[in-house]
Each structure stands twice: as C-alpha cells, then as structure tokens.
Amino acid sequence: MSNRIAFLGCGSMNEAILGGLLKAGTDPGDVVATVRRAERASELAGRYQGITAIAGEEEPDNNRQAAKGSAVVILGVKPVGITDLAREISPALSPDTVVVSVAAAVSIAQLEAALPAGQPVIRTMPNTPAKLGRGVVSVSPGTHCTPEQLQLVKDILRGAGTVVEVPEEQVDALSAISGSGPAYAFYLAEAMANAGEELGLDRELSLLLARETVAGAGLMLAEPGANPAALRKAVTSPNGTTERAIATFDQQGIPAIIAAGAKAAADRAAEITKQLG
Ligand SMILES: NC(=O)C1=CN([C@@H]2O[C@H](COP(=O)(O)OP(=O)(O)OC[C@H]3O[C@@H](n4cnc5c(N)ncnc54)[C@H](OP(=O)(O)O)[C@@H]3O)[C@@H](O)[C@H]2O)C=CC1
Ligand SMILES: O=C(O)[C@@H]1CCC=N1
Numbered sequence: 001m002s003n004r005i006a007f008l009g010c011g012s013m014n015e016a017i018l019g020g021l022l023k024a025g026t027d028p029g030d031v032v033a034t035v036r037r038a039e040r041a042s043e044l045a046g047r048y049q050g051i052t053a054i055a056g057e058e059e060p061d062n063n064r065q066a067a068k069g070s071a072v073v074i075l076g077v078k079p080v081g082i083t084d085l086a087r088e089i090s091p092a093l094s095p096d097t098v099v100v101s102v103a104a105a106v107s108i109a110q111l112e113a114a115l116p117a118g119q120p121v122i123r124t125m126p127n128t129p130a131k132l133g134r135g136v137v138s139v140s141p142g143t144h145c146t147p148e149q150l151q152l153v154k155d156i157l158r159g160a161g162t163v164v165e166v167p168e169e170q171v172d173a174l175s176a177i178s179g180s181g182p183a184y185a186f187y188l189a190e191a192m193a194n195a196g197e198e199l200g201l202d203r204e205l206s207l208l209l210a211r212e213t214v215a216g217a218g219l220m221l222a223e224p225g226a227n228p229a230a231l232r233k234a235v236t237s238p239n240g241t242t243e244r245a246i247a248t249f250d251q252q253g254i255p256a257i258i259a260a261g262a263k264a265a266a267d268r269a270a271e272i273t274k275q276l277g
Helices: 012-023 038-047 062-067 079-092 108-114 128-132 147-160 168-179 181-198 203-221 228-235 241-251 254-276
Strands: 005-008 031-035 052-055 072-075 098-101 121-125 135-141 161-165
Touching: 005 012, 005 062, 012 031, 012 128, 012 135, 012 147, 031 038, 031 062, 038 052, 052 062, 062 079, 072 079, 072 147, 079 108, 079 254, 098 147, 108 121, 121 147, 121 168, 128 135, 135 147, 135 168, 147 161, 168 181, 168 254, 181 203, 203 228, 241 254
Parallel strands: 005 031, 005 072, 031 052, 072 098, 098 121, 135 161
Antiparallel strands: 121 135
C-alpha cells in the first residue's frame, strides 16, 4: 500500500487539514486533492507546491483517479454530497483503503452503506485551525476499521492538531464546541472590534486590538495546563474595570447564550442526519 492521501473535495476544511499535514512534514508528492473547478485546482497546486490537484470540470473521473491506490481518502464535500461521493469512488477503492469523512451529521452507518461491504471507515470532526497544526480532530472508527488502520489515521491527523477518540454518539456535541468553535472565537473578535468602534476608536485600530487580543489569549490558553477561569481571574482586578465588564456579561446572560448556541448547533447536526436518511 502506498503512502498516498487523497483529499476528495478540498474546500475550507480539507484544505486546512492538508495544510496542517504538509506543515508537519507530509511529502507533497503523496498528496492528491480533488475539487470541481479548474480555477480552484490551480489555486491549490500553486499554494502547495508538489501536490496533485485535479478538477472535475477537466477530468470527470478525478475522484476515482485520486482514490485509486491511496492508503487513505478523506471525503471533504458538503454533507449532502458525501454518500454520492462514496458511491462514486467505490469501484476505485482497494479493500484496505481507509475512508475518512470530515462531514458533520453523516453517520458511520450512512457512510458504510454507501461503500463496498467491509470497507474501513473513520468518521472525524476536525476544525479549521488544523491549517496551523492547532486543530482538534475527533475520530470515531467504523465497524470494519482495524486498530492498526485507526492508528495510521490518528498518526496522520496528528499533523493537523490534537486527536481525540470519541464514540459516535458524542460527535454532534463535540462538533458544537470544537467543530463550529473557531467561528465563535472569530465572532467574539468581530463583536470586540465593533465595540471598540462604538467607544470611539477608529475601525482599523479597533480590529487590530481585537485580533491581537483574541490571538494572544488563544496562545495563553494553548500553554500546557492552562485554565481559562484562572487566566480570566488574572486579568480581573478586584473592583476594577474587567470585573465590571464580566459582571455585565453575566447579568446579560452570555454563558446561557453560548450554551444555547452550542445546543442549536448540535440539534442542527441531528436534524441533518435525519434529513439525509
Ligand atoms: N468548514 C469547517 O470549519 C468545517 C467543515 N466540516 C465539514 O467539511 C465538509 C466541507 O465543508 P467546507 O470545507 O466548509 O466546504 P467547502 O464548500 O469550502 O468545500 C467543499 C469542496 O468540495 C469540492 N467539491 C464539491 N463537490 C465535489 C465533487 N463531487 N468532487 C470533488 N470535489 C467536490 C468543492 O470544489 P469547488 O471549490 O471547485 O467548488 C469545494 O472545494 C462538510 O461536510 C462540513 O460538514 C467539518 C468541520 C469543520
Ligand atoms: O457549519 C458546519 O456545518 C460545519 C460543521 C462544523 C463546522 N462547520
């Protein structure tokens, strides 16, 4: 079996994983990516020298070509297209090719039903900081995935960040925290930039302050043993300014609002799973 990894559907998420793996030392010659548009394929080939990127509008057989002979294929299209893609590549898969899906809401059972009987499957839930090797990626093995195949994929995905193994029943909850979570952090940065403007700062300065502050705080959280509550307390002088801000957030129900948002994300995943049948 080759070392080849095929990224089938290489948009925001699969590109982030691809970027993280290359940064961690994966040989670009072992990477093939497929997309629909030729323009997107050229963009990827230009950005990641040495990979192969194949556009469906130029080579309609691109997904099967990429899947053939790959040790691992990572399905990265939208949830609604995942099982069609799985069926499309089925004739090109060897029995020990591990099929990894990054899709929200597509169950292992749905994936396995679309693939040849006995095909090893791993359902994952990554997030976009994978691009910097700072993502979180969950793995949940399917029925036919051996411990060695799971280990192989975990070793590969470690290039994208922290790998956690979870039972499939927990994926929707995990996705509501780490899968969608980068968007929540960016949303906070957007809100902070707007708040600075309302306080009279000019737009550019306020955006710079918000970006660097959220990024700097993120780096502190990334230190071993970091505790968010302790880090917050270290900024909050008794009877000072931060204390007033946090009290206002609490009074306005921000923690409950965040919990409600996360629950809505998890509920939406369950809803999509049902819709996909
Ligand atoms: N974005 C995120 O933060 C996260 C996303 N996910 C999951 O990742 C998956 C992809 O999402 P995302 O990356 O945001 O979506 P994007 O729309 O950014 O990427 C989808 C990519 O798939 C390509 N594509 C579509 N159909 C085909 C096909 N039949 N054959 C080959 N390529 C195809 C598109 O090509 P083209 O560009 O040419 O149109 C595009 O590059 C989803 O299932 C989502 O649930 C999971 C965790 C986080
Ligand atoms: O928004 C979505 O559906 C995907 C899954 C998690 C992050 N993005």
